[in-house]
Structure formats: C-alpha cells, structure tokens
Amino acid sequence: MKKRWAALAACIAALAFWAWTGARPPLGAAPATKGDCTDIGVWSNGWHTSFSIPAEILSVEHPLRRLYPQARWMLVGWGDSAFYQSDGTDLGLGLRALLPGGAVVMHVIAADRPVERDFPPLEMTVAGLSADGATRLAERLEATLALDAQGNVQIVAPGQHGPQSRFLAARGGFDLFTVCNHWTARTLRHAGADINAAFVYRGEVLTSQLRRAAPACAALK
Numbered sequence: 733m734k735k736r737w738a739a740l741a742a743c744i745a746a747l748a749f750w751a752w753t754g755a756r757p758p759l760g761a762a763p764a765t766k767g768d769c770t771d772i773g774v775w776s777n778g779w780h781t782s783f784s785i786p787a788e789i790l791s792v793e794h795p796l797r798r799l800y801p802q803a804r805w806m807l808v809g810w811g812d813s814a815f816y817q818s819d820g821t822d823l824g825l826g827l828r829a830l831l832p833g834g835a836v837v838m839h840v841i842a843a844d845r846p847v848e849r850d851f852p853p854l855e856m857t858v859a860g861l862s863a864d865g866a867t868r869l870a871e872r873l874e875a876t877l878a879l880d881a882q883g884n885v886q887i888v889a890p891g892q893h894g895p896q897s898r899f900l901a902a903r904g905g906f907d908l909f910t911v912c913n914h915w916t917a918r919t920l921r922h923a924g925a926d927i928n929a930a931f932v933y934r935g936e937v938l939t940s941q942l943r944r945a946a947p948a949c950a951a952l953k
Contacts (some may be wrong), residue, residue: 761865761924769860769949772869773846774916774942775807775853776935781916782809782839783873784848784856789866795877795885796840800896803842807851808873810915812906813837817889817899832907837888838876841897851893857939859946865924872919878903913938920946 764770773784784807790797796806809816812829816837820826828834841847848856861869878901880886891897904915917929917938925946932938 756928757921759924759926760922761868762862763924763926764860764862764865764946764949764952766949766952768862769952770863770866771858771860771949772866773848774857774859774920774939775809775848775851776855776857776939778854778935780809780811780912781935781938782807782912783869783916783919784846785869787842790870790873794870795874795879795883799840799885799898799900800842802844803896804844805846806843807839807841807847809839809912810836810876810902810904811839811912813888813899817892829906830908830911832905834906836902836904836906837899838873838902839891839897839899841891841893843896855936855939857942858948859920859925859942860949860952861923861925861946869919869923872922876902876904876915917941 770789772786772789775782775784784805787797787800787803787806796808797803800806813835815822815825815829816839818825841851843850877885886901888899888901891899904910911933913932913935914929917927917932920942921927921929925942927938927941927945932941
C-alpha cells in the first residue's frame with residue numbers, strides 16, 4: 733500500500749513540476765500596448781485550436797506566403813498527421829495519436845477575408861500582440877514547418893476545405909503532453925502572451941486564459 737501511495741505522490745509531483753516549469757518559459761516578446769498592437773485570432777471548435785492571422789504579419793519570403801502569395805488571411809493549425817486528416821470520430825486513432833513518435837502536419841487554409849467567416853468556429857478569441865510578438869509568431873510558424881532543401885513547404889495531402897487548404901509536413905512531437913492546444917499556447921507565449929500551457933487540453937481552457945493575458949487591441953488603454 734505504501735508503494736502505491738509513493739507512486740501516486742511521484743506522479744502528482746511530476747505533473748506539478750511540468751505544470752509550473754515546463755509550461756512557463758520566459759515570454760518571447762513584450763506584450764502589446766495601446767500604441768503597439770496587432771490583432772490575431774484563435775479559432776476553436778471546443779477541442780482544437782488554430783491561428784487566424786492576417787497574411788501581412790508574414791514576410792514575403794515566409795514559406796506560407798510563398799505558398800499562398802495572394803492570400804490576405806490564413807487559418808493555421810498543427811496536429812497528429814493521421815488523426816488530423818481523419819474526420820475525428822475514430823477513438824482508436826485518437827488514442828494512438830497520444831503515443832510518441834507519430835508524424836505531425838500543419839493545416840493551412842488561405843483566403844481573401846478572415847477564414848472564420850466561411851468556417852465558423854464554436855468560439856473565436858481575438859488577442860493583441862506587439863509588433864515583435866507578431867514577428868515571433870511568424871517565426872514560430874516557419875520553424876514548425878518541415879521545409880525541403882530549397883526552403884519550400886512539403887505538401888502532404890489536400891486540405892479539408894477546398895483547393896486553398898493543404899496539409900503540410902511539420903516538425904514536433906504530438907503526444908499526451910503536446911497536443912494541438914499546447915502547441916498553440918506555447919506559440920502564443922513565445923509571442924508575448926502570458927499563457928500557462930500545462931493543462932490546455934480543451935480549446936476553451938486556452939481561450940479563457942488568452943482573453944486575460946492578451947486582450948484585443950481595442951480593449952487596451
């Protein structure tokens with residue numbers, strides 16, 4: 733019995749250590765201010781989150797801009813390759829996605845207006861980032877892509893929403909401690925939003941933090 737309690741205590745300690753150390757690295761950029769703010773969106777269906785971004789925050793040489801040079805907006809998400817490309821109803825596939833070692837992809841939709849107008853989310857949260865924060869977000873998106881030798885994206889499959897959406901080869905490990913919302917939260921923290929990425933398994937947990945940590949530009953005083 734003592735061994736069981738010791739094992740339970742060790743698990744709790746490990747989770748607590750992860751929550752307070754692995755989830756709160758230093759902010760990668762200064763938070764937004766009234767005079768230095770760019771709005772970006774976080775699209776959520778309740779479980780999964782993606783970024784809704786104006787294409788102008790990406791440099792003209794950014795791999796996503798080179799893939800979609802005419803786009804004015806993009807919806808960008810990340811996840812396990814097999815499960816992300818499925819319809820999301822296969823429980824076995826979802827459980828396998830939580831095991832380390834699987835391939836990951838980035839899903840991108842390009843449009844001439846905010847993508848959420850055509851693909852309504854369950855929840856849409858607008859966050860304000862500083863100019864440096866927006867640059868850091870763009871850099872993190874590029875770093876997540878698995879580019880070829882020429883620095884171009886590698887298309888894995890057609891996307892889920894017509895010819896302007898694609899699955900792209902990506903970097904990173906998807907598992908129990910790094911699901912799509914952890915990737916979103918850590919990217920936001922790198923961009924200057926004071927997010928605790930530890931237990932953001934549901935999109936609504938992430939977005940509730942985001943509204944406090946990085947309010948939209950219009951709310952800044």
